[in-house]
Amino acid sequence: MRFNDVIMALLVIVIILMIIIPVPLGWLDFFLALNISLALTILVLSMFVKETLEFSVFPSILLITTLFRLALNISTTRYILSDGKAGEVIDAFGNFVVGGNAIVGFIIFLIIVLIQFLVITKGSERVSEVAARFTLDAMPGKQMAIDADLNSGLITENDAKERRKKIQREADFYGAMDGASKFVKGDAIAGIIITVINILAGFMLGAFTMGYTLSQSIQKFTLLTVGDGLVSQIPALMISVATGIIVTRAASESNLGTDVLSQLFAQSKVLYIVGGVLMLIGIATPLPNLPFITIGIAIMLSALRLTQDKKELEEQAEFESEQEEERDNNDIRKPENIIPLLQVDPIELEFGYGIIPLADPNQGGDLFDRLVMIRRQIALEMGIVVPMIRLRDNIQLDSSEYLIKIKGNDIARGTIVFDHYLAMSPGVVEGEIEGIDTIEPAFGLPAKWIRSEDREKAELLGYTVVDPSSVISTHLTEVIKKHSHELINREDVKQLIENIKESNSALVEELMPNLMSLGDIQKVLSNLLKEFVSVRDLVTILETLADYARSTRDVNILTEYVRQRLSRQLSRTYFPFGKAKVVTLEQSLENMLMEAIEQNENGTFLSIDPMTSQNIVASLAQEVRKLIQMGEQAIVVTAPIVRFYFKRMTEQSIPELVVLSYNEIESDIDIQSAGMVSI
Known part of the structure; x- marks a missing residue:
């Protein structure tokens, strides 16, 4: 990359030095041929790009090629006016291309310049200006759409960054093209001025300092000047066309050639009409019949071929549809295909x-x-x-x-x-x-x-x-x-554990099947997911279960141990800014709930009368309402032993309520009590 940067810097410096230092005629011919080759490369490349950003360096190339042509114009002008010659390339253009006729060459030169200046450059400049304005106007809407897709999970953060970067690059590209198109416009004007100067100055210098007669001077310097103008303006015309192609590329998924052929000759009806009209013109009018009839027949044959291809595609599609329908009917008749109907999709x-x-x-x-x-x-x-x-x-x-x-x-x-x-x-x-x-x-x-x-x-x-x-x-x-x-089942848990086993085989072997069954692990994961706790850190979850499964088999208690081990994850989820206001429970209420916890053969449960439960929920709803009015999330913090039972008691009335225990909050989180639930 550093080598490429140095080469580009040296090339620009060499181009500027060409304006000051005379270039040998041999090198001048080489540079003129290089100018034509570079313009042809840019023109062909512009036809093959699918979108403008594939050629985002085009505005800079436009500036460099314009500067290169300007340096060549100055070098050739120096030779024309001082020596009455400008190398073999210009002589060839002046004699072979225009047939040695100065007037014809001058007219061709003017036509090329006018087409480039008034038609192509003017149109490209306008398209670039409008595209730049509309691209900038649409940027806020495109940014909103990206944010909406990101929030809905349709794209990742990296995808969103790439799309935002692409939008910015498009705006920069069309903005640069709006200014760069002025280079082409200025180059056309400079070409006309340089040509007029060369002709007038050549007349006088040839007649008064070089010993030519007036007619010889006019013939010689007009041919040299027109040749010089054609050598510079033909590459300029190719780059102007490339500019127009680049800025007019829109709503395309392929290159220019594919789009033109697929869209221009897509309708057979249109081809039939055009072919018929051309044949009618060739037969019924005084116009030359051979070219019109030949082209008309060729277009009619193309339309016939297109119709046959479409008919074959339709027949093939119809045949495949019938085959598929027949297979479906045969499948319906088979009694064993009733079994899949009994399966319920998740x-x-x-x-x-x-x-x-x-x-x-x-x-x-x-x-x-x-x-x-x-x-x-x-x-x-x-x-x-x-x-x-x-x-x-x-x-x-x-x-x-x-x-x-x-x-x-x-x-x-x-x-x-x-x-x-x-x-x-x-x-x-x-x-x-x-x-x-x-x-x-x-x-x-x-x-x-x-x-x-x-x-x-x-x-x-x-x-x-x-x-x-x-x-x-x-x-x-x-x-x-x-x-x-509800969606996670034993088979899903088995697959997750098999994935963990590849890198933590000792952990899985210790836990299963000696300490916990697959079903018990599935219940713990289900408890976590029910309160929107991610189970992605499955290694930590299984390690916690392995640590505490020896002392208790109650999956609810094991879930609480896992939640406490995931305290960093919970803290970053619910307290992203490191502090928040929460609702807490009165000490007397927590003591009462602890005393109400009972146990039977199915596990532990909270034994509390309905009236007391309703009073607790009513007090909670009032405190949560105050918290939400402050702009805070509805979070209640309780003692560890109470958290699970309090969540179960309130989940029917306030399902969106987040209930955390003190052990589930990291020590660096600053929480403040904004209210207290009482009996």
Whole structure:
């Protein structure tokens, strides 16, 4: 990389020195050929890039090539005006390309310059300007979309960083192109001025200092100047065309050649009409019939070939569909295929027929890809492998309705609005936006369904805007998290332990089967997941169970020991800033709860009368309400022995309540009691 940087710096310095120091004629021919080669390379490369960022260095190259052409123009002008010659390349362009006719060459030169200046450069400059403005205007909305996908778990933090970086690079690229296109425009103007100067100065110098007659001077210096102009302007024209191609590339997934052929000749009807019209023109008009009829026949044959190819593809698709339908019918007739119908899927997502396009990749749906991201997100956050999510269409649902099932039972449902986006206020927005009022299904937040054309406006006002697929996937993610303790079974636990055994075989052999069974470990993990505690650190969990399973077989008590061992994880989850306000229990209440703990053959339980329980819950609800009004999370801290039983007592009334024990909070966490629950 350092070597490349030094080479580029030296090249730029050499180009600048060419403006000052005369270049030998042999080297000048080499540099002129190099200029043409470089321009041709840039032109061809611009046709093969799929998106602009694949050639993000183009604005800098545009500046360097413009400077290179300027240096060559100055060097050739020096030779033309001083010696009346400028090397073999310019002589060839002046004599061979334009046939030695100065007037014809001058006219060709003017046409090239005008096409480059008025058509290509002007259009590229305008496209760059508009693209830069729209790219910058759309940046806040794109950033919001990335944040929404990240929050819903569709992408990782690294993916979000890459997408943000790409958005920034696009804005920088089009901004640079807006300015770099001025280089091409200025180069065209400079080419015209240099040509006029060369011709006028050459007339006078040839006639008065070199001994040429006026006609000889006009002929010689016009040819040299036009040759010089063509040598510089033809590469400039190629780079101008490359600029236009680069800035007009949009909504493409392939290179220019593939896109042109696949889109220009995609409709056989169009080809039939064009071919017929051309043949009619060749037959019924005085125009030359051979070229029109030949081209017309060629286009008609292309249309016929395209029609046959489409027909073959349709027949093949129909044949495969019939084969698949026949296989399905044969499978239905087999009695042994009734058995799979008895199996209950752990997770099902049913939807109305209108949502099918979201789940069909052939129609641009990305729901399948999002399901993969959901399973990956749950694995990282909760430490479990989510079972395969079954997608089914259900004609009994409304077209825009979806239903989430856990083990065959209806858990949650929602409705989307097609061709709309869901806009949610993060708390502070700069204005209101029109839409259909609704409730966001995953978190119960007020939201609005807005039209797609209002999306950018809503994002600029500060709303978080997500598409229907994101709404469904976010809702599904939250449902899976909430019911993860129901989804983990013995087979899942076995797979997790087998994975741990590869690197911690001694731990697994000590714990199973002598101290705990697979079912007991599954119950402990289920207890943790029920309170949204991640079991990803399975080694720590199994080590804790191995330490305490000798003294007790009660899975609830073992769960409490595990929670205490995971104190760092719990502290970072619930106290990310190192301090918080919480609700505590009066000492008398904790003593009463400790005395109410009883034990039988099934384990321990809390024996308390319903009236006392209701009073405790009522006092708790009042203190939690005050805590939430302060902007704090609803967290209660209790003595270790009481925590489990207090959580069980309150989970029906306040399911979102977080109950921690003092042993589950790290010593560096600053907690303050904002209220106290009493009897």
